[in-house]
Amino acid sequence: MLWLKDVWVVDPSQKLASAQSVLVKEGKILAISSSLTDEEVQFKVQGEAIETIDGQGKLLFPGLIDVHTHLREPGQEDKEDILSGSRAAVRGGFTTILAMANTQPVIDKRALAEFVRLQGERAGYAHVLPIGTVTKGMQGEELVEMADMKEGGVVAFSDDGKNIQNAEVMRLALEYVKLTGLPIISHCEDNYLAGDGLMRRGRASGRMGLKGIPASAESVIVARDLILTEETGGKLHLAHISTAESVELIRRAKARGVNVTAEVNPHHLIFCDEDIHLTDTALKVNPPLASQEDRAALIEGLQDGTIDMIATDHAPHTQAEKARPFAEAPFGIASLETALSAVYQYLVLTGKLSWERVIEAWSYSPAERFGLKGGTLKPGTPADMVLFDPGYKEVIEPSNLVSKARNTPFLGKTLQGFPVMVWVEGRLVQRNRMLL
Amino acid sequence: MKLQRKDVLGLEEMDVEEIRQILQTAKVMKGILMRPIKKLPTLKGKSVVNLFYEASTRTRTSFEMAAKVLGADTTSIAVAQSSVSKGESLYDTAKTIQAMRADLVILRHSSSGSASFLADILDAGVINAGDGQHEHPTQALLDIFTMEEKLGDLEGKNVVIVGDVLHSRVARSNVWGLRKLGVNVTLVGPPTLAPAEMGGLGVKLTHDLDSVLPGADVVMALRLQLERQKSGLFPSLREYSHLYGLTSERLKKTGKQSVVMHPGPMNRGVEISDEVADSAQALIERQVTNGVAIRMALIYLLIGGSANVVA
Numbered sequence: 055m056l057w058l059k060d061v062w063v064v065d066p067s068q069k070l071a072s073a074q075s076v077l078v079k080e081g082k083i084l085a086i087s088s089s090l091t092d093e094e095v096q097f098k099v100q101g102e103a104i105e106t107i108d109g110q111g112k113l114l115f116p117g118l119i120d121v122h123t124h125l126r127e128p129g130q131e132d133k134e135d136i137l138s139g140s141r142a143a144v145r146g147g148f149t150t151i152l153a154m155a156n157t158q159p160v161i162d163k164r165a166l167a168e169f170v171r172l173q174g175e176r177a178g179y180a181h182v183l184p185i186g187t188v189t190k191g192m193q194g195e196e197l198v199e200m201a202d203m204k205e206g207g208v209v210a211f212s213d214d215g216k217n218i219q220n221a222e223v224m225r226l227a228l229e230y231v232k233l234t235g236l237p238i239i240s241h242c243e244d245n246y247l248a249g250d251g252l253m254r255r256g257r258a259s260g261r262m263g264l265k266g267i268p269a270s271a272e273s274v275i276v277a278r279d280l281i282l283t284e285e286t287g288g289k290l291h292l293a294h295i296s297t298a299e300s301v302e303l304i305r306r307a308k309a310r311g312v313n314v315t316a317e318v319n320p321h322h323l324i325f326c327d328e329d330i331h332l333t334d335t336a337l338k339v340n341p342p343l344a345s346q347e348d349r350a351a352l353i354e355g356l357q358d359g360t361i362d363m364i365a366t367d368h369a370p371h372t373q374a375e376k377a378r379p380f381a382e383a384p385f386g387i388a389s390l391e392t393a394l395s396a397v398y399q400y401l402v403l404t405g406k407l408s409w410e411r412v413i414e415a416w417s418y419s420p421a422e423r424f425g426l427k428g429g430t431l432k433p434g435t436p437a438d439m440v441l442f443d444p445g446y447k448e449v450i451e452p453s454n455l456v457s458k459a460r461n462t463p464f465l466g467k468t469l470q471g472f473p474v475m476v477w478v479e480g481r482l483v484q485r486n487r488m489l490l
Numbered sequence: 491m492k493l494q495r496k497d498v499l500g501l502e503e504m505d506v507e508e509i510r511q512i513l514q515t516a517k518v519m520k521g522i523l524m525r526p527i528k529k530l531p532t533l534k535g536k537s538v539v540n541l542f543y544e545a546s547t548r549t550r551t552s553f554e555m556a557a558k559v560l561g562a563d564t565t566s567i568a569v570a571q572s573s574v575s576k577g578e579s580l581y582d583t584a585k586t587i588q589a590m591r592a593d594l595v596i597l598r599h600s601s602s603g604s605a606s607f608l609a610d611i612l613d614a615g616v617i618n619a620g621d622g623q624h625e626h627p628t629q630a631l632l633d634i635f636t637m638e639e640k641l642g643d644l645e646g647k648n649v650v651i652v653g654d655v656l657h658s659r660v661a662r663s664n665v666w667g668l669r670k671l672g673v674n675v676t677l678v679g680p681p682t683l684a685p686a687e688m689g690g691l692g693v694k695l696t697h698d699l700d701s702v703l704p705g706a707d708v709v710m711a712l713r714l715q716l717e718r719q720k721s722g723l724f725p726s727l728r729e730y731s732h733l734y735g736l737t738s739e740r741l742k743k744t745g746k747q748s749v750v751m752h753p754g755p756m757n758r759g760v761e762i763s764d765e766v767a768d769s770a771q772a773l774i775e776r777q778v779t780n781g782v783a784i785r786m787a788l789i790y791l792l793i794g795g796s797a798n799v800v801a
């Protein structure tokens with residue numbers, strides 16, 4: 055039995071943002087109330103031992119759910135594996151993570167999906183839920199056995215990392231996926247427009263002589279996929295939206311009732327193309343960091359609900375791969391351990407996002423859209439919870455990161471506001487920033 | 491006086507006093523270069539490594555000659571860059587060079603930013619001999635030196651740079667350097683090769699060469715990479731040359747005896763006509779001579795210590 059006293063609870067599923075006491079029993083939320091007396095607690099526990107935690111000055115919210123992580127297992131365990139990735143997740147406040155399918159081999163069969171799920175269970179930290187590819191071998195041609203893969207535990211289908219260039223294949227996928235009720239996650243990128251570009255096309259790319267990727271490389275595929283979703287009645291989730299045009303297209307599609315949700319990555323809310331330096335490959339990411347105007351549109355879209363979710367797109371790489379000239383380094387930012395803190399520091403503290411909106415977008419909405427447990431602290435639900443200390447400061451250093459990767463733009467910098475206790479189904483897995 | 495820096499990576503990061511100091515030193519170096527016996531003991535015992543990931547006989551030879559005139563030992567490492575991820579990485583090569591204790595490394599590489607990347611690893615100085623589409627500072631310095639030789643003080647002068655500015659490190663470095671000296675620079679090319687993002691350099695950008703020629707003191711044609719046609723960036727050499735090729739007819743529109751420049755090697759009949767290339771207006775051969783002087787100046791200013799070259 056666990057009793058969290060006087061903690062500021064943020065739980066959009068119950069419209070809560072206030073001081074509460076929370077009781078947890080046998081891995082589930084037993085009660086949540088603003089006026090629990092000692093007598094009431096004693097009555098509820100019926101003589102069981104109680105561990106009491108004083109939550110004053112801290113926040114409690116449902117464990118974050120990240121719908122976009124690359125855990126690299128099977129096949130690229132030098133970058134990350136499911137154990138290290140799920141440890142990084144709970145250190146960062148995530149109790150459920152969705153594992154992208156672009157591993158080696160790609161997750162295009164039920165047996166592979168079951169392997170990912172099982173490795174997550176063996177690791178025993180965050181819930182690890184597999185995403186299957188949309189097409190066999192991620193070749194963008196033939197559909198995978200979607201019904202069978204759903205039986206094997208996949209919660210969505212995505213060829214993330216590679217866009218399905220053939221619009222007819224995408225249309226068929228949006229039709230066929232209706233058998234499963236699961237969403238297709240689209241990595242929106244036109245290969246011809248993106249070419250071998252390295253950063254967003256704009257004044258910064260022009261100045262540095264880095265080959266540019268126009269904003270249209272994303273937006274034309276967003277438009278295509280919205281039209282196909284409307285036409286088929288399929289279920290679409292748009293990964294890592296990064297342009298103002300995309301936000302506007304989604305806003306209009308939602309007004310027409312198209313079955314679409316969208317996510318944005320923290321780095322697109324915090325940085326822009328002008329922040330990139332030629333030797334700083336930590337900010338080389340795909341989709342590329344956009345303009346200041348795009349960033350403002352993304353924040354606005356997240357505020358007004360056009361963008362439903364925040365997702366990290368945690369993309370771990372080895373130091374050797376990132377220690378290359380800009381053109382030769384791989385795209386991606388490893389962010390599970392820093393994302394929440396960065397969003398708190400850059401967006402909550404600055405008044406751009408409320409805590410309620412952050413938790414809704416990073417826990418409640420993902421659970422709703424992908425049909426997952428979690429995302430709530432309602433009595434009777436599994437106690438996936440995060441205790442967050444807004445004053446906790448930490449220097450982001452290789453020695454304290456548990457992910458195998460160090461490719462974060464915050465390396466060597468101090469961030470403020472971190473999860474100091476994390477529970478998965480009532481089990482404490484992280485205390486005072488150390489994994490248990 | 492040495493430069494107060496370890497490396498020369500680009501003109502964007504250089505201030506106007508440094509540029510003037512380099513140009514001044516190059517004047518002295520050119521004098522030495524014109525002597526019948528051009529060999530100095532100034533840099534005896536110093537080692538200069540030419541690390542070239544892109545073939546460029548012109549630039550490499552120019553650097554080698556500059557180092558040799560100053561008495562330094564030179565080593566050339568030519569690395570075939572067939573594939574980006576294959577072979578030894580620049581990081582590992584840098585570690586090897588570090589172990590060899592070279593004094594100065596000249597780098598030519600196809601990736602923008604590679605020179606800064608190398609400079610961050612090495613204790614030795616690095617001169618950027620062209621990094622991707624980013625900068626080519628020695629080319630811009632020799633261009634500026636050549637312009638000054640011909641025109642005197644450049645402040646208020648009009649320089650038109652025409653061609654594939656998007657992919658040109660020569661254009662970028664020239665813009666930074668010329669802007670700092672108070673020159674009015676105009677970049678010209680078709681919209682595909684001179685797109686709006688080049689406005690990031692802070693100079694005038696246009697697609698109509700003829701409209702900006704009147705009053706131009708210098709017209710610089712850039713080398714057109716012929717394979718850009720295959721990527722759809724321009725429809726044909728014929729149309730390109732019709733719109734942007736420097737001909738004597740077209741050059742009359744400047745209304746003065748303008749200077750014509752080209753970083754070489756030229757595609758005669760494409761960006762520049764034979765007649766213009768071989769005319770008295772064209773300073774293309776002088777650019778080559780001045781290139782050695784500029785590179786001597788930079789090598790001397792980076793690793794020359796307090797030795798007085800003029801004495």
Ligand SMILES: [Zn+2]
Binds near residue numbers: 214215216293294
């Ligand atoms: Zn993606």
